[in-house]
Amino acid sequence: MTVLQKSDFNKKIFARIEKLIVDYKLIENGDNIAIALSGGKDSVLTLHALTNFKNKLQNNEFSNESNSNSYNNKYNFDNNDFKDIDFKLTAISVDEGIEGYRQHGIDSAISNAQELGVKLIQKSFEEEFDFTLDDCFHLFKSACIPCGVFRRNILNKTAFEIGANKIATGHNLDDEIQSFSMSFARADTVKFSKFGPKLDVIHPKLIPRIKPLWNTPEKDVGTWAIMNNINIHLDECPYSSLSLRGKTKEFLNRIESKYPKTKENIMKSFEKSLKIENPEVKLNECERCGEPTSSVVCKACEFVDIIKK
C-alpha cells in the first residue's frame, strides 16, 4: 500500500489550484481579491492557496521550481505566466446566526486569517438586517434560500466597499457538480451560465466570482485539512441535510461509492457538452438598497419585507 506523503500531497493539491489560476487567468496583475471565508475547509484552503500563491510570486519561487518540480512540468507551467503579477487579498466572514454551529467557523476564520497575515472583515446578518438565520428560516421552504441571498448580498456589498474586483469562493468540484445537477433537475438553464471557474463581469456593482477549487474534489480538501492539522470546523450545518443540495450530495456520493469516477465523468461531460454562452442579462440597481438585481427590488430587500411583516 502506498503511504500518502504530506509534502507530496500538498504539492499536488496546490499545483492543481495554481494551474487552474493560470489556465483560466483567475488572478491578474493588480487584482484586489476578497475571499469569502466561512471558516469551513473549502474557504480555508482557498485562503491558504491564494496566500501561498502570492508568497511564491513575491519570493520568485516559481522560477526556482522550474526544473525540479514535477508538478510544474506535468502541468507545463511557463514561468513567464507568473512574471509581474501582484494582487491584494482581504477575507470577509459572514455570521448568519446559526446557534451552536457558526461560531466555530468564525473562530477558525479568525485564526487562519491571523496566521497567514490576511486582513479579515467580519460581518453578520444581525448587524446588517437586524435578524439571524435562526429567526427567519421557518418562513422559507429551505433555510438555504434566505441564507444564500443574504450572504451573497453582504459579500457583494462589502467587496464593493473595499474596492475588490473579484470574490474568491471555496466552491469545489463536488459543489459545482451538485449545482449543475440541481439546475438540470429544475430545468433552470439560466443558472448554467454560473458554471465555470470564473464568472464574467455583468454589472459594475456585481463583483464577479472566481472559484480556485473548481476542479478540486471535496475529499482532497478534507485530506489536506486533516493531514496538515488545519484549524477548521468540520461540522455540517444543521440545516444542510434538509436542502435539495444536501439530498443531491448524498445521492452523488452514493453513486460514486459504487461507481468510482462518476463525479469526474459528470464534470467532463459538462465541460465537453455545455459550452454555453452567457445569456444577455440586464441588471438594474435595486430601488431600495442599490444592489444589482434583475428586478426592481432585489431578493434581499424582498425577503427583508417578508421577514419584517
Ligand code: SF4
Ligand atoms: S447549508 Fe444552507 S443554511 Fe447552512 S450555511 Fe449553507 S446555505 Fe446556509
Ligand SMILES: [Zn+2]
Ligand atoms: Zn435591495
